[in-house]
Amino acid sequence: MSEILENPHGNCSLGGANAALTAIKRVIPIYHSGPGCCLQTTAGEASQGSVRLPYYVQYTSLPCTNMLERDVVLGGVDKLDRHIAAALEILDADAFFILTGCTAGIIGDDVQSVAKKYQNLGAPVYAVNSAGFLGESCRGYEIAIKALLDNIVEPKPQKKNTKLVNLLGVMPYHDPYWEGNLEEITRLLKLMNLKVNTFFSHDQGIKEIKSSSSAALNIILSPWLLKSAAQEYEERFGIPSLRWHCMPLGATETAAFLTAVGAALGLEDKAKKVIAAEEKYLYRYLETGIGVQNWRRFSVVGDASTVISMTRFLANDYSFTPDCVIVTDCVFRPDDKERITDALTKLEYSRPPEIFFTGDQWEINNTLARFDQTMLLIASTNEHEFAMSRGLQFFVAAYPNSERLIYNRTAAGYRGALTLLEDIYSNL
Amino acid sequence: MAKKIKQIAIYGKGGIGKSTTASNISAALSTLGYKVMQFGCDPKSDSTNTLRRGDYIPTVLDTMREKQTVDVEEVIFKGFNGIYCVEAGGPAPGVGCAGRGIISAVELFRQQHVFETLDLDIVIYDVLGDVVCGGFAMPIREGIAEHVFTVSSADFMAIYAANNLFKGICKYSNSGGALLGGIIANSVNKPYSKEIIDDFAEHTKTRVIDYVPRSVTVTQSELQGKTTIEAAPDSEQAKIYRRIAEKIAAHENSYVPQPLDGNELRTWASKWAEKLLELQND
Ligand SMILES: Nc1ncnc2c1ncn2[C@@H]1O[C@H](COP(=O)(O)OP(=O)(O)O)[C@@H](O)[C@H]1O
Ligand SMILES: [Mg+2]
Numbered sequence: 001m002s003e004i005l006e007n008p009h010g011n012c013s014l015g016g017a018n019a020a021l022t023a024i025k026r027v028i029p030i031y032h033s034g035p036g037c038c039l040q041t042t043a044g045e046a047s048q049g050s051v052r053l054p055y056y057v058q059y060t061s062l063p064c065t066n067m068l069e070r071d072v073v074l075g076g077v078d079k080l081d082r083h084i085a086a087a088l089e090i091l092d093a094d095a096f097f098i099l100t101g102c103t104a105g106i107i108g109d110d111v112q113s114v115a116k117k118y119q120n121l122g123a124p125v126y127a128v129n130s131a132g133f134l135g136e137s138c139r140g141y142e143i144a145i146k147a148l149l150d151n152i153v154e155p156k157p158q159k160k161n162t163k164l165v166n167l168l169g170v171m172p173y174h175d176p177y178w179e180g181n182l183e184e185i186t187r188l189l190k191l192m193n194l195k196v197n198t199f200f201s202h203d204q205g206i207k208e209i210k211s212s213s214s215a216a217l218n219i220i221l222s223p224w225l226l227k228s229a230a231q232e233y234e235e236r237f238g239i240p241s242l243r244w245h246c247m248p249l250g251a252t253e254t255a256a257f258l259t260a261v262g263a264a265l266g267l268e269d270k271a272k273k274v275i276a277a278e279e280k281y282l283y284r285y286l287e288t289g290i291g292v293q294n295w296r297r298f299s300v301v302g303d304a305s306t307v308i309s310m311t312r313f314l315a316n317d318y319s320f321t322p323d324c325v326i327v328t329d330c331v332f333r334p335d336d337k338e339r340i341t342d343a344l345t346k347l348e349y350s351r352p353p354e355i356f357f358t359g360d361q362w363e364i365n366n367t368l369a370r371f372d373q374t375m376l377l378i379a380s381t382n383e384h385e386f387a388m389s390r391g392l393q394f395f396v397a398a399y400p401n402s403e404r405l406i407y408n409r410t411a412a413g414y415r416g417a418l419t420l421l422e423d424i425y426s427n428l
Numbered sequence: 429m430a431k432k433i434k435q436i437a438i439y440g441k442g443g444i445g446k447s448t449t450a451s452n453i454s455a456a457l458s459t460l461g462y463k464v465m466q467f468g469c470d471p472k473s474d475s476t477n478t479l480r481r482g483d484y485i486p487t488v489l490d491t492m493r494e495k496q497t498v499d500v501e502e503v504i505f506k507g508f509n510g511i512y513c514v515e516a517g518g519p520a521p522g523v524g525c526a527g528r529g530i531i532s533a534v535e536l537f538r539q540q541h542v543f544e545t546l547d548l549d550i551v552i553y554d555v556l557g558d559v560v561c562g563g564f565a566m567p568i569r570e571g572i573a574e575h576v577f578t579v580s581s582a583d584f585m586a587i588y589a590a591n592n593l594f595k596g597i598c599k600y601s602n603s604g605g606a607l608l609g610g611i612i613a614n615s616v617n618k619p620y621s622k623e624i625i626d627d628f629a630e631h632t633k634t635r636v637i638d639y640v641p642r643s644v645t646v647t648q649s650e651l652q653g654k655t656t657i658e659a660a661p662d663s664e665q666a667k668i669y670r671r672i673a674e675k676i677a678a679h680e681n682s683y684v685p686q687p688l689d690g691n692e693l694r695t696w697a698s699k700w701a702e703k704l705l706e707l708q709n710d
Contacts, residue, residue, distance in 0.1 A: 070532075071524075072524065073526075107523075
């Protein structure tokens with residue numbers, strides 16, 4: 001976020017870290033920040049992801065040190081210490097993560113020592129250096145995963161569980177469909193007799209995160225996130241990674257994904273069987289829609305994983321024509337940009353879309369305006385106004401989503417293909 | 429109309445003699461009849477010691493630590509000849525933000541209109557060496573000090589700090605910040621020391637307002653917890669401090685210095701290094 005952004009499509013790293021960590025069951029953050037940061041980031045990243053109140057402990061009930069001038073000048077560690085003591089007294093959680101805001105980051109408060117003090121007393125209190133200026137939500141998500149690796153993941157796993165996989169790369173709340181998506185991918189992997197750690201699903205928690213070091217494979221559903229976490233799992237626990245360039249959606253992409261998982265774990269036959277059964281289920285429905293559903297030109301705006309999955313599904317499986325794809329993530333490595341561009345342009349037979357990387361609303365709107373053939377826009381609430389002004393068909397599939405309640409609706413796998421088509425042919 | 433209070437900031441490398449010079453100037457100004465406040469802006473908080481018989485006084489930040497609101501009366505202490513002494517103080521070493529501490533302390537005084545209430549003529553801010561962050565530049569920003577003097581010896585590190593200060597002054601000069609009053613050369617005893625400082629001043633389009641020799645009188649006075657003005661008013665050294673005080677009292681027009689950039693400064697320094705080697709070998 002080095003330039004001025006109009007209507008950012010994300011929050012700061014504090015918001016990202018908070019959204020991820022509080023998506024874990026029975027986890028409470030303790031904010032060590034100015035009073036505004038706490039409200040701004042909790043209302044920012046997480047609650048714009050799906051119109052829900054996401055936390056185990058919510059909004060204004062979150063402990064926050066409310067750093068003021070004297071804490072900046074004299075250091076805020078004593079105040080933090082008192083807040084932790086108070087939080088431990090009245091709140092019940094499996095883990096408390098101290099999240100530092102910019103203020104604490106700039107003055108370099110030694111939060112780690114305070115956390116250590118409570119750890120030595122047996123309390124699960126962990127320090128996370130999440131100062132907002134470190135970057136945007138994506139960075140915060142990576143910081144959260146690193147905090148789990150540093151503090152929660154079992155450092156010396158007893159033995160490998162050859163049936164266990166970790167499903168990573170899906171940012172809680174940032175992906176409005178995150179829970180439904182995790183459920184759908186988990187459902188498919190379970191059909192292959194695998195046990196799946198998702199960390200963030202409502203039926204999982206600290207126990208699953210601990211056991212992640214004994215997994216056989218990390219599946220990372222993102223074209224660019226978690227490179228260092230993948231490397232750390234590999235180096236410390238010998239867990240290889242299968243990076244999939246997006247959230248698999250639709251028959252073509254999901255079959256390729258399951259085949260790759262099968263190949264990585266020696267479950268090729270199992271994968272084939274699952275694919276066959278699922279396709280049968282999917283096509284049975286699709287058949288009933290033929291003739292009713294007409295062709296569209298479309299554009300997509302959103303995070304890298306979402307735009308790839310939408311574009312590939314609609315172009316490869318549905319013969320829609322992609323016009324313009326805008327990636328709002330702040331992708332900074334050239335090779336990542338290349339991987340994303342590849343995934344968006346190497347389509348089965350469709351003409352590839354034009355691709356742009358920007359998170360700035362002014363640029364996004366100006367870019368979209370150039371594609372006047374587009375009929376359908378899949379984007380975030382930020383683009384809703386533009387779609388209305390052009391009379392485009394529109395629905396939300398990316399952050400921020402402050403217009404549509406989403407519980408377990410999915411835009412992944414086979415079931416997700418059906419719900420997505422329901423969406424496309426609903427608000428006509 | 430209220431009279432204009434002359435506000436002066438003194439900067440320079442740590443240990444170069446800022447507090448010694450500032451305290452002697454304050455003492456001299458007060459004996460000349462001016463109402464003076466010396467405001468120590470160094471977390472070391474020893475700026476006004478020789479004005480108060482070596483006493484340390486509670487600092488603004490100490491008081492801030494103990495209480496929710498700070499009443500400035502509690503942090504102003506009278507020293508030699510009625511000089512008002514204040515120390516901004518700092519957080520414990522290694523924690524918090526000393527720079528923000530300076531801002532907080534100076535703002536507190538402004539908010540409570542202390543200078544006007546005390547009917548001061550001159551305020552001298554004695555500020556820590558390098559302008560390491562925005563906080564230490566506070567006294568030279570708009571509406572605080574008007575004139576900056578830098579204390580420097582002929583040592584390269586002291587000159588480096590002075591040059592950095594010049595950069596800070598340039599930065600704020602367009603937005604109503606303080607301008608340079610001049611260089612106070614300290615501990616110049618060797619003839620070449622004077623030459624070096626003069627040459628630096630010439631290169632940066634600045635002026636040396638006076639030269640203070642290194643003198644044992646200063647040390648003796650300090651050991652008694654006094655300024656030279658108080659302990660040895662008739663000494664040669666006291667005369668020099670009085671002379672500087674008079675110049676500062678009369679000083680009106682400050683200016684924007686022209687700092688050297690990194691390369692220029694290195695080239696300048698290495699030229700002098702060669703010259704000094706020649707001197708040694710002669
Ligand atoms: N002209 C001088 N002659 C002798 N000693 C000096 C002179 N100027 C400074 N000193 C001594 O140098 C030491 C550091 O000076 P001080 O004023 O505390 O530096 P600063 O405030 O720049 O850190 C003190 O012990 C002081 O007595
Ligand atoms: Mg000093």
